Amino acid sequence: MEKRELTCIGCPLGCNITVSMENGEILDVTGNTCKRGDDYARKEVTNPTRIVTSTVQVSGGVSPTVSCKTRQDIPKDKIFDVAGALKGVCVQAPVAIGDVVCADVAGTGVDMVATKDIAAAG
Amino acid sequence: MKNVDLVIVGGGPAGLAAAISAKENGIDSILIIERDKELGGILNQCIHNGFGLHTFKEELTGPEYAARFIAEAKKLNIEYILNTMVMEIGSDKKITAMNRTEGLFEIQAKAVILAMGCRERSRGALNIPGYRPAGIYSAGTAQRLVNMEGFMPGKEVVILGSGDIGLIMARRMTLEGAKVKVVAELMPYSGGLKRNIVQCLNDFGIPLKLSHTVVDIEGKERVEAVTIAEVGSDRRPVPGTEERYTCDTLLLSCGLIPENELSRGAGVELSRVTSGPVVNESLETNIEGIFACGNVLHVHDLVDYVSEEAKNAGKNAAAYIQKGAGTDQRVITINPTGGVRYSVPCTIRPERMDETLTVRFRVGDVYKNCSIVTYFDEEKISERKRPVMAPGEMEQVILKKADLLERPGLKTVTITVEGA
C-alpha cells in the first residue's frame, strides 16, 4: 500500500491529509477536517489542478496592465504553458472584471478572464 | 472647516468594510480618505486567488475581492476622496489632509476609524550585514512593480522570509520567467500559510530552508550574490553552514508592521507586541471616538477577518456617534499568556459588548495537539483542542456576553495554550 502525504490547500487551515492508495486506487483519505479536504486529496493524487493568475498588457488604459485568472482550474502540468501563452497578449481598455483576455488559454479549454476593471485613459 | 460624522482613514479592505457597516448602521455623513489613486488598498496588487472564502464562499483574487466592496460602497453613496494624504489626526478628531487640488484642509469628525494598514519590515530594520546595492526589494514593492507596473525587478532571486507575500512572489516571479533559487526563513517554522508553501514553493520545486538567514549581500551596484547560513536556537548564524547563491535580486518578506504614525500623533496608545493600538471590545482606542481595524490594528492572515473586524468597527463607531460614550462601566482585562502573544481587543466592557465577542490572537510558536484554554479569573471556561497552531495564522476565542454578565466580580479573562 502506498501513502501520499498532502497539505490541503482548500482553505488556510492547511490540513495534513494522508491518502492511502493501492494500484492507483484510493483506499482511504484521513486527516482532513472537511469534505473539501477529501475532494482535494482525491483530486490531487489523480488529477491535480490549479487556478493560474497573471497579468496581461493593456493599451489605452489608466493602468499599463490588468490582472487575470483562469476561469476554472487547469491541469497542474499546464501552469507554465498558460503563463507562456500570455506573452504578447495586449487588450484594449476599457476592461471589465470577467472579460476574456485570452480564450482557451494554451489549449486548456479554459478562458483567461480579467479580474480588475481598467477604465480607458483620458 | 468641513464637518463629517465619521472619517475613515484608508480606503483598503478595512476602510471599505467599516464604511459600509457604518452606513448600514445609520450614519450618512461618512468620508473615506485614501492616499492612492484608487480604492482597494494593497488588494489591488494581490492578483493571486484565495480571498473571500469566508466572506463570499468562493475564491476570489485580491482585485475582485476589493471590487465587491468598492461596488457596495458606491451603491451606498459613501463619499470618498482619492490621492489625499492624511497629515495629522488630533485627539479632538480634527483631521488635517492634503492633496493636489484642495491643498491642506481640515475636517472635524465626530468619530474616526483608523484603517491605514501596514508596511513591510525593511532590510535596514533586519540589520542584515553586507553591501547596499540595488536589487534588494521588500516583497510587496516587487509585487507592485510586477503586478501593477508590469516590470520584472530581477531574473535570479533569493527570498528571505517566508511571509505570505514572499511566497506569493516566489510563484509569481517564477511564472514570469525568473528563477527563484531558495527561500530562507529565520524561524524553524514558516511565517506564511501552509497553502502558500504548497502552491507557491512545492509546485515549483523551490526549496524552503527553515532556520536560515542571510549573512552577507555581495555586489556594490546591483546584487551579485547572497550568502545564507543556518541559525542556532539563539537565531545566530552557525559558522561553517554558509551557502552562497549567485543572484541579482533579494526579496524580503520578513514581517509586516502596522503603520501607526498618525495614531501616535493623536495620542493613541500602542501595543509593544502588535505595534497596533490598544483597543477595547468596540475596537475603540484609548482616545474616545477613535477606532481601529484591519492591519493597522494587528496584522491579519486573511482579508476575510479584516472585513469582519472592520464591520464591527464601523458598527461601533456608528453607535458612538449616535449614543455617545457610556460612563462608569466595568472593564475586564484580557490577559494573553502562555504562548498567546497578544489579544485584540485588550479590554472588555461587558455591558457594551454584543451577544458574542470574537477575541483574535496569535501564538508565539508552533503548537501541536494543544488546547486553547480560557479562564474567567481562576475559573476554566472553555478548552478547545487544536491539532496544530502556528504563528503565521490567527486564532480566536469567542466570548459570550451572558457568561461575562453572570460574573459581576470578574476582573480578568486569561487566554492561554495548554498541553504543550
Add this chain to the structure above:
Amino acid sequence: MYDVAIIGAGVVGCAIARELSRYDVKACVIERDEDVCTGTSKANSAIVHAGFDAEPGSLKAKMNVKGNAMMDDIAEKLDVPFRRNGSLVVRTKEQDRAGLEKLMEKGEKNGVPGLKLLSEDELKKLEPNLADDVVEALFAPTGGIVCPFHLTMAYAENAAENGVEFFLNTELISIKSANGCFVLEAANQEHTSIEAKTVVNAAGVYADWVNNQLSAKKMHIIARKGEYMLLDKTAGAHVDHTIFQLPGKMGKGVLVTPTVHGNLLVGPTATDIENKEGVNTTQDGLDQVTAKSALSVKNLPLREVITSFAGLRAHEDGDDFIIGEAEDVPGFFNAAGIESPGLSSAPAIGVTVAELLKNKLSLKEKADFHETRKGILRPSELSPEEQNRLIKENPAYGNIICRCEMITEGEILDAIHRPLGARSLDGVKRRTRAGMGRCQSGFCSPRTMEILEREVPMDIYAISKSGGKSTFVVGKNKEIGRADS
C-alpha cells in the same frame, strides 16, 4: 585649458570648488560617481566636532576649530541644516578622570571655547538616558550636527551656479604633468581628456593614488571602515547632545547622536581594510556598535533601527591632513588624508586651498559671485497658509510621495531640476529624504522611478539606485527569458 581641476566631489572637493568660485577662474570638478557626495562624505557621523580631540598644532586641530567656527555662517548662506547641540565625552566609574582632563587640556590648546567638566548630577539632568555607570563628562558647547549630504550638495550647487563645471560619471584613469600643465585622462565618452594649469587632489580614499602618480613624496592611505546604525525618528530624542565615549577597555568607543533631521545615529566602528570599495557592513561590526553604545547610553531602542551602513575614512599613515602644494610638483595641491574631523574642517579646508590657488594663479575676485544658495523648499516648514499658496501655484506640492518623511512631488521635482539635479533614487533621497524613512523606500521607490522617467526624462531601464549597474528593473513581465532554460 582649465585653471583648476578638482578631483573628487566629496565635501572637501565641493567646498574648495565653492570657495574658488569667488574668483574669476575656469575650474572643474571631476567625479567618478553619478552624483556628488557618494563616498566618505555620505557615510559618516554627521558631526561638527568642537575640536578637542586632535593633537594641538596639527592641521586637523587647526582646520577643525576654524571650520567649526565658520559653520553657522556657511549653513545660513547655503541653507544647510545645522544645529549646535553640544557634545559630551563621558567617562564611566571604571575610567580615570585624567582622560577627560587631558582632552580638556588639548581642547584648550586648540582654542576650543567653553569646555567644562560636568558632574554626574548635572549630566543626568541634561541627559537622563546616559548609562548608569557614567559619572562625569567633558562638555563642549560648540559641538554640532549637520547634514553632510546637504552641506556637500550646497557647496556643489553654489559652485556650479558660480561657474564651476562638474563632470560626473567621470573616472580618472591617469594624470600626468607635461609642459607646465596637467593632463587628466578620464573614462567618460565626452571628456576623455582634461587639461588644467593646477590640480587639486580631493580624491578621498584614492588620494594616495592620485598623489603618487605625480609626486615622489609618496602617500599611503588606508580605508578605515566605520559601521553605523540609524534609528527611526521615534528614537531621535533619546539623547539631545552628541555622546562620545572616553576611550577605554573596549577601544575607541562609539558615539550616539541625534541627527539634524531628528533620527538617532549610533557608531562608528574602526577597522582598517584593504578594499577601498568595502562599504559593506558586517555582523561583527554591527554587534560591536550594539555592545559599545550601551556603555554610554542606556535603553537604546535598537528595535527602531531603520538602516545600517558603513563608510570609509581616508586614513593617511602620518595621521594628519595633508593640505597644500606638493613640494616637488608645482601646481599640484593635496587635500588628502581627510578623515575625521573632515566634515567639520571642510569649510576651513575650502578657504585654505582656494586661497593657495588664488595666490598661485593670481586670481581676482569676481564682482558677480553669488554667495548664497537656497536649498530645496520644504513645504512642511511653512505655515498652512503659505503651503496652500504654494500648492495653488504648483499642485505637485500637494502630492505626498514619501509617506514616511512626508515628502511631496514638488520637492522631488525641485531635486531633479536644480543645478546638478538628482538622476537616481539615491540622488533624490539625499536631496529630499524621500525613501530615507522607516519603510526605506518600499512604498515610494516605484513612484519616484515614475517621476524620474517622466521628468529627466530617462528610460525606465536606466533608472538606478546610484548610477552604473545599480538599475531596478530588468525587463517587462514575460520578456526576460526563462532564467533556468
